[in-house]
Amino acid sequence: MIPSYKDMMLPILEFIAQNDKMSRSEIHKFIINYFKLNDEDFSQRIKRGTLTYINRADWALTYLATTAQIKSKPEMKPLEKIGKSLFSITNFGKKLIKNKDKEGKFLSWYNEIYKQEIKQEEKEVTENTPDDNLKEAYEKIKEELKNEILSIILEKEPRFFEHLVTELLESMSYGTGSLTNKGPDGGIDGIIDEDELGLSKIYIQAKRYKDGSNIDSQEIQQFIGAISNKNTKKGVFITTAKFTKNAEEFAKNNQNFSVVLIDGDRLAELMIKYKVGVQSSQTYEICKIDTDFFEENNF
Numbered sequence: 001m002i003p004s005y006k007d008m009m010l011p012i013l014e015f016i017a018q019n020d021k022m023s024r025s026e027i028h029k030f031i032i033n034y035f036k037l038n039d040e041d042f043s044q045r046i047k048r049g050t051l052t053y054i055n056r057a058d059w060a061l062t063y064l065a066t067t068a069q070i071k072s073k074p075e076m077k078p079l080e081k082i083g084k085s086l087f088s089i090t091n092f093g094k095k096l097i098k099n100k101d102k103e104g105k106f107l108s109w110y111n112e113i114y115k116q117e118i119k120q121e122e123k124e125v126t127e128n129t130p131d132d133n134l135k136e137a138y139e140k141i142k143e144e145l146k147n148e149i150l151s152i153i154l155e156k157e158p159r160f161f162e163h164l165v166t167e168l169l170e171s172m173s174y175g176t177g178s179l180t181n182k183g184p185d186g187g188i189d190g191i192i193d194e195d196e197l198g199l200s201k202i203y204i205q206a207k208r209y210k211d212g213s214n215i216d217s218q219e220i221q222q223f224i225g226a227i228s229n230k231n232t233k234k235g236v237f238i239t240t241a242k243f244t245k246n247a248e249e250f251a252k253n254n255q256n257f258s259v260v261l262i263d264g265d266r267l268a269e270l271m272i273k274y275k276v277g278v279q280s281s282q283t284y285e286i287c288k289i290d291t292d293f294f295e296e297n298n299f
Contacts, residue, residue: 100243
């Protein structure tokens, strides 16, 4: 029987601690051996085709390293994602597994980090309809996908991010995009031609910052300064991080230029909506009664 993602979490921590860091594929092999999965377990798949044990192991890694709850309490993060498929145990993680009552400490940690989720699960049992549960499961998967998108972007070169945001705006039907030349860009990373002749343009600034590094009003002011001598009144400033309130107010209240700010959360949201860097995995069709059909008396 394949264990739950929660039951995989502590063994995964202990396994990674043996070498300080492990790849995702090595962790998948460890799960097979540690839990002695048989042929039936090994071949079992979820609806979208992924092997069940891999899906659960990946969720275990997500809950240990990259959820929003973990990011809000970095001092209590057991694992650190240090590459596209590489994970390293933190000092907190080492302390967790070295405790004499490591199972008890792990449960206490899990309950502390995910207490709101546990309360929600208890609520679902008694209050939520199947439709409610389906919607909440969708939102949960979507939130983790957004985290994964931003994590992967941070592993890429800055030029890749500039290409990504240009392609996103193209997918949103704003026009045809191009990047500025490599090297000092004067505060402009890309340009969107809104018409075929290039008479109307949108200038882009793309900042690939880690979570916790906020963009302040000074950087917005510099961007507006960079486009002030261009034949445009429009700019888009996109970052993987967040904007300070002062930055948001500065952009909103500027009378001369229309500058749109897109932070990391909205960036990931737009990438999912316009299918940039993501693809549909599976679709559920939910039917309901056609009351008009059953109320008609044309027979």
